Amino acid sequence: MGTGKETGATDGIQAGFTEDEIAFIREHLHDNPGDLILKAGKFRGLDVKKLAAQVQSRQKASKKLPEWSANERLIFPPALSVEQCSSEATALYKASIVSGQTLTDITGGMGIDCYYMSRSFAEAHYFEQQPDVASSAAYNFAQLGATRIHVHAGESLHALGSGLTADWLYADPARRDANKEKVVRLADCTPDVAGNLALLFQAAPNILIKTSPLLDIDLASKELKKLKEVHVMGYEQECKELLFVLDRDMPERDFKIKVRILDHTGKPLHQLDFDREEERNALVRYSKPLGYLYEPHAAVLKAGAFKTSCTRFPMQKLAIHSQLYTSEALVTDFPGRSFRIVAVCKPDIREISQHIPGDKANITVRNFPAKPEELRKKWKLKDGGDHYLFATTLADQTKVVIVCVKPI
Template identity: 35%
Template sequence: MTTAEFIREYRERDIRQLALQANRFPDVDMPYALDQIQGWQIARRKLPKWAACDGVIFPPHLSMEQCSSEPTAQYKLNLAMEWAEIVGHAPRMTDLTGGFGVDFSFTSCAFAAATYVERNEQLCHIVEHNLPLLGLNNATVVCADAVEYLSTVEPQTMLFLDPARRDEHGAKTVMLADCTPDVVQLLPQLLEKSRFTMLKLSPMLDWHKAVDDLQGTVREVHIVSVGGECKELLLVLSTVVESELKVYCADLSTASDTSSLFVYTPGSSAPVVNSKLKTQNSKLVHEPNASIMKAGCFDELALAYGVSPVSRNSHLFLSDEPVEDFPGRSFVVERVTTMNKGELRKALVGIEKANIATRNFPLTVAELRKRLKIKDGGDVYIFATTTTEGEHLLLISRKYR
């Protein structure tokens, strides 16, 4: 059995079990085969179109785990197309930190010519092999250091960078200036060599600090979540276009759809805090999605959707009526109770299981679950929070629709 045949036949098997059976397949390059099987299994989840393409070669495990998923890569393609139209310039782009090439394979589709730059020679060979299989014939692969290449590149419509977010010891970095390459240091060159630059950054990064560090050149901030988890922070830089900073909070549900998108300009007025939480008039409680939570745009959200915060630090919102297209989840509040033992006993009658979340509350989820003696799961949702007056309350709810 050849290595290629082994990969095709066993690609759905557990790689740990396959590694133990290596002696049964002396003609198989087992390390390579296991890398390809593991890569395909990850791609089936993150990159189904790639997994369905025969002949694609996958890189080692770390590159597969760090690469973009199809939904986030598609989002970047849409963004690149919008900005290419805005700046109205000859369509040419360069990805200075190509990696496995997922983002490049999508964003390059917005341009007539595209250059992939990567200093890792192995990744360059892999991408050079994969791009034609994926139907991309407008691309040039260059094995070079990003900083050195930037000094020689001709003016582009778009430059794309995904700077490495680990230091020389492998520890994660959370400051923009600590990433490699240092985007802050490269800023003058990036602005000179592109009509707009797209930066892909860690969702752990403080986007306010990043915007400040980039000295008024950021036109858009995009906070992108998938399936309720914040995945990427995208910044669009340009001096060709003068505009107010806008923040886009996107929660993606599938490879092609945006389930919710909230856009705002920072600096809106603060909404009125809700002070009628104890009333039992079928209120709804709304929980913002992960992108909203990362953006911290709670005042702007409240004003845009006519909802009121439970308190300044609760990050939960109330309304008397349903709110269509709220960027997050909505629940009907069936009961509200304090932590008084008697009240709790009455409020929890018939509830054996519940999903519990704490927002600005002195107990952790585990501690509260132990005190309530309720198992995890079911269709009841309990939000534990603190009012403006400092009272600890539980909102016992069920999903709206």
Template identity: 40%
Template sequence: MNQATKEFIEKNANKDVKSLALKKTSSKDIDLALAIRQIEGMQKVKNKIPTFFHCPTLFYPPKLSLEQSSSEITAKYKSTHCKGTKIVDLTGGFGIDCFFLSGNFNESVYIEKQKELCDLAEHNFKQLGSKNIKIINTAAEDFLLTEFTSDWIYLDPARRKESGAKAVLLSDCEPNVAELQEKLLEKAENVMIKLSPMFDLSQLQRELKNIREIHIIAVENECKEILVILKRNYNESIQIKNVHFPKNKSQEVFEFTEDEEKKCVSNFANDVKKYLYEPNAAILKSGAFKIIGEKHSFYKLHINSHLYNSDELKRNFQGRIFEVKETLIFNKENIRKLKIEKANISVRNFPLSVDELRKKLKIKEGGDKYIFATTLQNDKKVLLICTKVNL
């Protein structure tokens, strides 16, 4: 990269890249395409991968590779769950996961079939100070045919079909982990697979054998990743680990096994109690609908509502907590009486969507009031008027 391009990037680091692409540059020496890719990449990683952002000599890949890459939060989480002598990352990509995982191993191998990404990774790892990562430009399937063994193998299968639609089956992904699983566990005792939260957990268990753990990772109450850990010859109960990274709060963790969930029996509320509990997105994705209630001694509002109740405040709950100020039967009379101008609305097991209900109630979005529209165990439709409990 020449000096003119570097100066252009520094000067326009916070500018809109679409506008920059339409402007004529003041110098013919400026590589505008490279500059825009760098600026766009820096803007993407500023909050997503701060360690990379603070290294100004990195080069960035095309937009798609960045969109599919892990965040620093999720990459660091993965690094806490595997360590050993050697790890092989079969889907290197931008190298975020490989970089953070490599800190727990003596030797790391980055496999990537795209030559451009290999060149970027080799440059970037040097800039970041990594000295134990070997770069190999080949396809995952081809590398698995070579002679090697490893403590761990890591994969992030491509989650987009040729049409651009997101895949929800392992057989639609590349590499096809379902097809390769026996070969993977022949090469390594442990395999970690990163998947989109769009995957159905039951379907994954039908497609994969030897699952030891399933991790569901949420950031700011949005599911970001599913991690599946395979272990050679493992055939015991699957441990499901939900981890949530709320904004400006310590992480929330909830663990259970499928056997524990199956054995649980929910207690249902006869009436709405003082505190309302909404599990975080990871727990809801995992299907821990009965065991979350049992662990906290909650009453459930309805079998399909997935909202929980107690008269005593449970401060260690993994999710949001609200104090119920009023319970209203959902009917025309109560809608007319409702004197709320602004509120945050959620619907659970309710016949109307948020937008439909907001229009019906004539309430603006925002404020410090929360309305949960839901169904009770007696099948009555209600509005729960709440305030948030800030711990």
């Protein structure tokens, strides 16, 4: 069975770093990589350009990938690749929703997801077409003690066609077109997982596809067959990833949407499960601002839980297009930001200034005919402070600014 060259721990780049190189990276970890290159003449016998690239990548990874960053012997790819790879938190979450005997990762890359998901399987196969990337991954896996991962430098779809099978297939298709533009359709990603579903399902009964949060969920659901779940993952204040779970035995019906807002260990801080039918049929009550205001997390908005939020939590919506919610009593488990309302004002700084001390405030705009920077300039306010201004439109089309503070 042809699965491409299996890469060992001694090929090419996998020699890793010398002790002097590790010491250089450690000593200059917080320095400006550009400055290090300019001063390269000071460091005789070292490839400063290569090491500065490692410093830059590790700076990008320090918060995103704490376990990998803590290992001084790992080889990091260019900083852009680190920016685009999964975080440790999202990779740990993936590992919690898959399990079995064998995992096959058909898109390789840096290997963050494969490393963490492999912990849920007896063995894993990692495929990467670029030999140097596969070589680095094999070296890193060895340094991390991930002995159950078999690294293949080759074409994964060819290997699947040759009879390689698994319990789960994982794909993180490239998300840019030939002009390096971001794409919103699954068919524009590489490899074309939608176009190769028959082959993928021949190789495994379960498929997990990771995509950018920019991808259109409903459009992707039309491209995919046997779609079981879509996980919309939030971390800190951002929507980070979409996960499409496909099940070969799944009857064709509405897929579940699972919003998960994660902590740094990959465990959900907040979660919301619903489907499109529930969202369509949800009854919404509208209200003027009451005691508290709620701004949904970006993952909730991406998932499209605009009306469902009102049926799952004791709150009302301010207006159909505002995507802000209100309640008389504080809702403590809402997946998003919560505020106590201090005042509801006209969009007039003379009235607003009566409720904020000094010249600082955080400005958010929802369904309002101006941008935050325009309002900040117009009202002569600096960004920051303990007060939050929400410029929005109520159900009766009244334009208001809701002055808020964090709930006690």
